[in-house]
Amino acid sequence: MKNATEGLVRAAFGRHYEVELLDGPQLGQTITGFPRGKKSPYACGDRVALEIASADQAQITRHLPRTSLLYRSDAYREKLIAANATQVVLVVATEPSFTDDLLARTLVAAEVEGLRTLIVLNKCDLSAQLEHARERLAVLAKLGYRIIELSALSDASALLPHLAGETSVLVGQSGMGKSTLTNALIPEAQAATREISEALDSGKHTTTHARLYDLPHATAPGGRLIDCPGLQEFGLSHLSFGQIEEGFVDFRPHSGNCRFRDCRHQNEPDCAIKAAVESGAIDARRYEQFQRIVSANC
Numbered sequence: 001m002k003n004a005t006e007g008l009v010r011a012a013f014g015r016h017y018e019v020e021l022l023d024g025p026q027l028g029q030t031i032t033g034f035p036r037g038k039k040s041p042y043a044c045g046d047r048v049a050l051e052i053a054s055a056d057q058a059q060i061t062r063h064l065p066r067t068s069l070l071y072r073s074d075a076y077r078e079k080l081i082a083a084n085a086t087q088v089v090l091v092v093a094t095e096p097s098f099t100d101d102l103l104a105r106t107l108v109a110a111e112v113e114g115l116r117t118l119i120v121l122n123k124c125d126l127s128a129q130l131e132h133a134r135e136r137l138a139v140l141a142k143l144g145y146r147i148i149e150l151s152a153l154s155d156a157s158a159l160l161p162h163l164a165g166e167t168s169v170l171v172g173q174s175g176m177g178k179s180t181l182t183n184a185l186i187p188e189a190q191a192a193t194r195e196i197s198e199a200l201d202s203g204k205h206t207t208t209h210a211r212l213y214d215l216p217h218a219t220a221p222g223g224r225l226i227d228c229p230g231l232q233e234f235g236l237s238h239l240s241f242g243q244i245e246e247g248f249v250d251f252r253p254h255s256g257n258c259r260f261r262d263c264r265h266q267n268e269p270d271c272a273i274k275a276a277v278e279s280g281a282i283d284a285r286r287y288e289q290f291q292r293i294v295s296a297n298c
C-alpha cells in the first residue's frame with residue numbers, strides 16, 4: 001500500500017530532488033524524491049505530491065499549484081530556476097564585471113512573472129570599480145529598481161529588512177557572491193558548503209544546484225532564500241514580443257501609443273517608443289537592450 005503525502009523541494013539536482021515532508025509520520029524529515037519518467041519538471045521551492053517508497057525515497061507524482069515559476073529557455077528547452085518565489089534578488093559585483101544583458105533579461109523574466117526585484121551590488125569593499133559599477137546601475141536606479149550596496153564578506157545585514165516574509169531567489173553570474181551572501185545570512189548554509197567542499201577535497205565552492213534555506217526567525221521572520229548556480233545567459237525564448245515589452249517597465253507608459261498596433265518600434269512612422277527615446281523619456285541604452293532581446297527571439 002503506497003503512502004501518499006506532500007513535500008517541499010529543498011534542493012533540485014536535475015534527476016532527483018531533496019524533499020522535505022510536510023505531513024505524515026515522517027513530517028519534517030528529508031527524503032530523496034524521483035520524478036516519474038525521464039523528465040524532471042520540478043524546481044527548487046515546488047510543493048509536490050509524493051508516494052513514499054521507502055524510509056528515504058519517494059516518487060514525485062506531480063507538483064501542486066505554483067504561485068510563480070522563474071525559468072529561462074533557449075530554442076530547445078526550459079531550465080527551471082525556482083518555484084513559488086516572491087522576489088528575485090539580482091546579485092552583481094564590482095569585480096568581476098557583470099553583463100548588462102543578463103541583468104536586463106533577468107529583470108524582464110521577473111517582471112513578466114510578477115515577482116518583486118531587488119539588485120544587490122556586492123563587493124563594495126573592492127573600491128576601484130565601485131564608481132563604474134554604480135554608473136552602470138544608475139539607469140536602473142532611475143527606473144525605481146531598489147539597489148543595495150554591501151560587502152557580503154564583511155556584512156550582509158543591509159539585505160535583511162528586504163527578506164522578511166519573502167521567498168527570495170538569488171540570481172546572477174557565477175562569482176558575484178550569491179553563496180557568500182547565503183552563508184552570511186544563514187548559519188546552516190555555511191556548514192553545508194564546508195562539508196561538501198571537504199568531501200570533494202577541493203577549495204572551490206561552485207554552486208552546482210539550487211537550494212532553499214529558511215532565514216533565521218530573529219533576523220528575517222518568514223523569509224526564505226534560494227541559492228542558485230551561476231548563470232551565463234538568461235534565455236527568454238518563451239516570451240512573446242508583447243511580454244518582453246511588458247518586462248521593460250520604462251516602456252509601459254508609452255506602449256500602445258504607436259500608430260500601428262503591431263509596431264516593432266524600429267522604423268515605423270509615429271512610433272511612441274522611438275519618440276520617447278528621442279525625448280529622453282526612455283534611455284537609449286534600454287531601447288538598444290530591448291531590440292537585442294527581441295531580435296534574439298526571432
Ligand SMILES: Nc1nc2c(ncn2[C@@H]2O[C@H](COP(=O)(O)OP(=O)(O)O)[C@@H](O)[C@H]2O)c(=O)[nH]1
Pocket residue numbers: 122123124125126150151152153154172173174175176177178179180181205206207230
Ligand atoms: N572582496 C570581496 N570578495 C567577495 C565578497 N563576496 C564574495 N566574495 C568572493 O567572491 C568569490 C565568489 O563568491 P561566491 O559566493 O562563491 O559567488 P557565487 O558564484 O555568486 O555564489 C569568492 O571567492 C568570495 O570569497 C565581498 O563582499 N568582497
Ligand SMILES: [Mg+2]
Pocket residue numbers: 178179180205206207228229230
Ligand atoms: Mg554560488
Ligand SMILES: [Zn+2]
Pocket residue numbers: 258263264265266268270271272273274
Ligand atoms: Zn512603436
